[in-house]
Amino acid sequence: MKLTLRSLLAAGMLLAASWSHAQSADHVFRVSAIPDEAPTELQRKFKPLGEYLEKKIGMKVEFTPVTDYAASVEALINKKVDMVWFGGFTFVQANERSKGAITPLVQRAEDEKFRSVFVTTNKSINSLNDLKGKTLSFGSESSTSGHLMPRYYLLQAKINPDTDLKRIAFSGAHDATVAAVAGGKVDAGALNISVWEKLLEAKKVDPAVVRVFYTTPGYYDYNWSVRTDMNADLKKKLSDAFLALDASKPEDKAIMELQRASKFIPTKAENYKNIEAAARNAGLLK
The missing domain is CATH 3.40.190.10 (Periplasmic binding protein-like II)
Known part of the structure; x- marks a missing residue:
């Protein structure tokens, strides 16, 4: 009886692991962006990057357009999407709205002095x-x-x-x-x-x-942001994928040109403190 129970438990664990793997394989990683250009242009810009990320994270990647800037914030906070291309101010709004539950992952080198x-x-x-x-x-x-x-x-x-x-x-x-x-x-x-x-x-x-x-003078701006509670392994895979992009490599050139990036670099919430201060000074953030 003991052996049978142990066998059943082992089989149950194997089945659960298989089911979990299948769920992971079927999961779609959804990405969005603030609609600062026409939706068709945003889709065109993201397509090669999405295909690249699929290979790096081992999941299907889909671009999910939103109607306005506020919708991009709500979509990430409410787990409708997994990662968003935010402007500096939109990141500040998302971070405040989520009480610090949003993490800026990477930015283009150009975004240090936009x-x-x-x-x-x-x-x-x-x-x-x-x-x-x-x-x-x-x-x-x-x-x-x-x-x-x-x-x-x-x-x-x-x-x-x-x-x-x-x-x-x-x-x-x-x-x-x-x-x-x-x-x-x-x-x-x-x-x-x-x-x-x-x-x-x-x-x-x-x-x-x-x-x-x-x-204008330069300021910190755009970044790719995720929820802070994202799985650490997935977060690292994403970050590593962006940081590995090299504009001098033929296979990466189209991606970088469409993203208008020389390279991607790590970023952090502290970089956007001046944006937050400017927003409060202009009366746009209460």
Whole structure:
């Protein structure tokens, strides 16, 4: 009887292990990103990276688009997705909303000193001070590079966008901001320098018509974030996968070009303290 019971227990443990392995194999690792560009562009940018991560973590990887910045925060906190590409401000919001339960995993080297640009078609606008009495478009209200930091630097220049400008608008995305400026809907716009450079390279904007008149100082911005309670082994596999990407290797080149990254580096929550302070100073984080 003892032997039979031991055999049954062993068989039960083997079955449980097999079932657990099958569950793990069937599990989908879901990734999302703040919608700072068109959904089709975000999908295109992520596809090669997703295929690379699948091989590195041994799980199916799927990109799950969200409707707005707030939705990306809620999706990660509520375990609808496993990893999100956040802007610095969105990470701060997620970290505060989750009471410190979000961990920034890696960032591009470029994100240590990220910048925003102000663009215009108006020949009379050549400095931030020239924006007084004019119309301006930001990106999303929750965007670090499309709203928070441009607003911060306007305030630093003693320009209150809510009272000193004729009107402010929110386009929802960086490329939409450029379209609003180019189309004459606003006198100027503020956006992420990376998207601006990409639009120039793709010849989707004419620099003779739409030009940069101010570039901000550098600040910490984007990162890939996960929940702090993520399995440690999986977290390490993800981190190692990003850090192993090498732009000089032909097999990694397409990934890095689409991510507009020279390399990925580790990051930490402390890096975003200045973003948090800027948000509180601008009245965007209570």
